[in-house]
Amino acid sequence: MARRITFMKAINEGLDMAMEKDERVILLGEDLAGGAGVEHLEEENEDAWGGVFGVTKGLMPKYGRERVIDTPISEMGYMGASVGAAATGLRPVPELMFNDFLGFCLDTLLAQGSKMRYMFGGKAKIPMTVRTCHGAGASAAAQHSGSYYGILASIPGIKVVVPSNPYDAKGLLISAIEDDNIVVFSEDKTLYGIKDEVPEDYYKVEIGKAKIKREGTDLTIVTIGKMLYVALEVADRLAKDGIEVEVIDLVTVAPWDQKTIIDSVKKTGRLIIIDEANPHNNTATDIASVVGDQAFDYLDGPIKKICAPNTPVPFATNLEQLYLPNADRVLETAAELIDDLKK
Amino acid sequence: MEKLSKERAEWIYKKMNDIRNFEDEVHQIFSTGSIPGFVHLYAGEEAIATGVCAHLTDDDYITSTHRGHGHCIAKGCDLNKMMAEIYGKETGLCKGKGGSMHIADIDKGMLGANGMVGGGFPIAIGAALRNKYLKTSDVAVCFFGDGAANEGTFHESINMASIWKLPVVFVNENNAFGEATPQKYASGSKKIADRASAYGIPGETVDGKDLAAIYEAAGKAIERARKGEGPTLIECVTYRNYGHFEGDEQKYKAQKGAEKELAERDNITEFRKYAIFKKLLTAKKADQLEKKSAEDVENAIKFAEESPIPKPESLYEDVFVD
Ligand SMILES: Cc1ncc(C[n+]2csc(CCOP(=O)(O)OP(=O)(O)O)c2C)c(N)n1
Numbered sequence A: 001m002a003r004r005i006t007f008m009k010a011i012n013e014g015l016d017m018a019m020e021k022d023e024r025v026i027l028l029g030e031d032l033a034g035g036a037g038v039e040h041l042e043e044e045n046e047d048a049w050g051g052v053f054g055v056t057k058g059l060m061p062k063y064g065r066e067r068v069i070d071t072p073i074s075e076m077g078y079m080g081a082s083v084g085a086a087a088t089g090l091r092p093v094p095e096l097m098f099n100d101f102l103g104f105c106l107d108t109l110l111a112q113g114s115k116m117r118y119m120f121g122g123k124a125k126i127p128m129t130v131r132t133c134h135g136a137g138a139s140a141a142a143q144h145s146g147s148y149y150g151i152l153a154s155i156p157g158i159k160v161v162v163p164s165n166p167y168d169a170k171g172l173l174i175s176a177i178e179d180d181n182i183v184v185f186s187e188d189k190t191l192y193g194i195k196d197e198v199p200e201d202y203y204k205v206e207i208g209k210a211k212i213k214r215e216g217t218d219l220t221i222v223t224i225g226k227m228l229y230v231a232l233e234v235a236d237r238l239a240k241d242g243i244e245v246e247v248i249d250l251v252t253v254a255p256w257d258q259k260t261i262i263d264s265v266k267k268t269g270r271l272i273i274i275d276e277a278n279p280h281n282n283t284a285t286d287i288a289s290v291v292g293d294q295a296f297d298y299l300d301g302p303i304k305k306i307c308a309p310n311t312p313v314p315f316a317t318n319l320e321q322l323y324l325p326n327a328d329r330v331l332e333t334a335a336e337l338i339d340d341l342k343k
Numbered sequence B: 001m002e003k004l005s006k007e008r009a010e011w012i013y014k015k016m017n018d019i020r021n022f023e024d025e026v027h028q029i030f031s032t033g034s035i036p037g038f039v040h041l042y043a044g045e046e047a048i049a050t051g052v053c054a055h056l057t058d059d060d061y062i063t064s065t066h067r068g069h070g071h072c073i074a075k076g077c078d079l080n081k082m083m084a085e086i087y088g089k090e091t092g093l094c095k096g097k098g099g100s101m102h103i104a105d106i107d108k109g110m111l112g113a114n115g116m117v118g119g120g121f122p123i124a125i126g127a128a129l130r131n132k133y134l135k136t137s138d139v140a141v142c143f144f145g146d147g148a149a150n151e152g153t154f155h156e157s158i159n160m161a162s163i164w165k166l167p168v169v170f171v172n173e174n175n176a177f178g179e180a181t182p183q184k185y186a187s188g189s190k191k192i193a194d195r196a197s198a199y200g201i202p203g204e205t206v207d208g209k210d211l212a213a214i215y216e217a218a219g220k221a222i223e224r225a226r227k228g229e230g231p232t233l234i235e236c237v238t239y240r241n242y243g244h245f246e247g248d249e250q251k252y253k254a255q256k257g258a259e260k261e262l263a264e265r266d267n268i269t270e271f272r273k274y275a276i277f278k279k280l281l282t283a284k285k286a287d288q289l290e291k292k293s294a295e296d297v298e299n300a301i302k303f304a305e306e307s308p309i310p311k312p313e314s315l316y317e318d319v320f321v322d
């Protein structure tokens, strides 16, 4: 049997192999190693942290501080420096520790990096991969728990991927680093510990391609990131009533895979989208609008979105659990859609 | 500037102990799993929050950091409600919706702990702008870490405070590290106070473990701000007793040398000795305050533990003003 490693280790391995393969790949961020200039750590060539969650552990000792660059707490500075270095030939992989810090560096992505190629008449390319993390469920409170991949996905010139499992995480990260565009790679911080089979070799998972995780004929559920597991639970429970759910992991939020989803909806006639982002102007809304436009004649009912409420993420554990989309909520909605099917 | 009086010294000693007891208890409780999330403890830096806030009233504002419990306590936040907030209870200062990193009490002039490093600078100068606009003599104090000084907000805010002569004091808590990264590595200027001159304001470095030194420097700066003479930057050289957050292995801390010596200094016992020597405190009074403080913190834990969790509908409340 293939080896099983964690989501976190899969990302670490993806970074490691990309760095091994291409010397132009450098990492920048806060405490990617930690302990810069600390004598006893430098002597042992050891990192103090290896990232706040330990994702980049071991990379500084292997590749040195020239390639694993601990930055001051200056997100605007190092994200912008990544754009500049990418425009001039490197392949930087900056880490924004939490996606909630986006405000501290947004200009570099919104007005600089994403627009350069277009504004310069196709004469620039910005091959950089922004690693960040999102997601509620870790009691990290309002400023460390949001899901903002949709905000970045709304910017032309930026691709966004959200892996749901270790296999995709490694393959997508390698694809992102090889991609000549800005790719945001958003990790769900509550998935770092999950384990799955991950090949040891260098492999890619295609950006822009959704994955059908379970085939079904009665209802399509499209998910982003961790929401996959909510949908799989729903599918299991509905299967007991003889209802076959098709579960699609979106994988790439921008540009998202219209064909796979529309084909599925043509088959099932029903669509639920689960997106942990706040409910308005998010990816789920975009999918709903495109499917409504392209597959209207095939729909047997309204397209339903299950999202976080229109609130920041609350701290109290009970409220945070209520904030997150869960299987019961999806089942209630599914029941409305498939009522006629059961009759 | 008001000289350190007996009454102030007692207030300070009690608050220093409140902070220490509070943090030591939170450290303990966190390890049992009763407190969720990220907790950054202030233990070891008590002299700064108390020495500065001793000059403030409820009408003055402060902005704080992710390491905010000490600032909250020194600014007069209720211990029970603070502890309840950290537990995520309905009776918390923020109804359990903010947690450790977002404790706030606007009525006390406490504009919030802050999860965003560098988030406090512009808010503090905004409060100072308000104070100036309304022609009050109130001030704003912005507490910030050595790491935060490398955010753009530091530079933009201090410059604006300078050109508009805003009544604000920037109090830097240089505890040698931002997370696991040494200040020595992350900052091009050796001293953070040196940066003040670039923006045309006074800057001073003080011993952050020395309550009297902080009390004096803050007193002067706050008086200057109240008189409309503009902002000051005070760098307090200190060290935190615990890790960056609970669960940090702290492999980056030095095991010998000057850093270790600083780590071993306890600002509370130093102040106790100083205050007794200066006849501001008697040993008996100090013992009483210590005992009272321990009781208060114990009661806060009891209050938090016995409090109910927030009602589900509160999830949707307070997004907008109704
Ligand atoms: C904008 C932003 N960047 C990064 C972080 C992650 N972070 C939290 S605390 C911290 C270190 C802060 O160091 P310092 O300002 O010295 O304060 P200290 O923790 O030492 O009190 C970092 C990098 C954050 N919360 N917000």
Ligand SMILES: [Mg+2]
Pocket: B145, B146, B147, B173, B174, B175, B176, B177, B178, B179
């Ligand atoms: Mg610090």
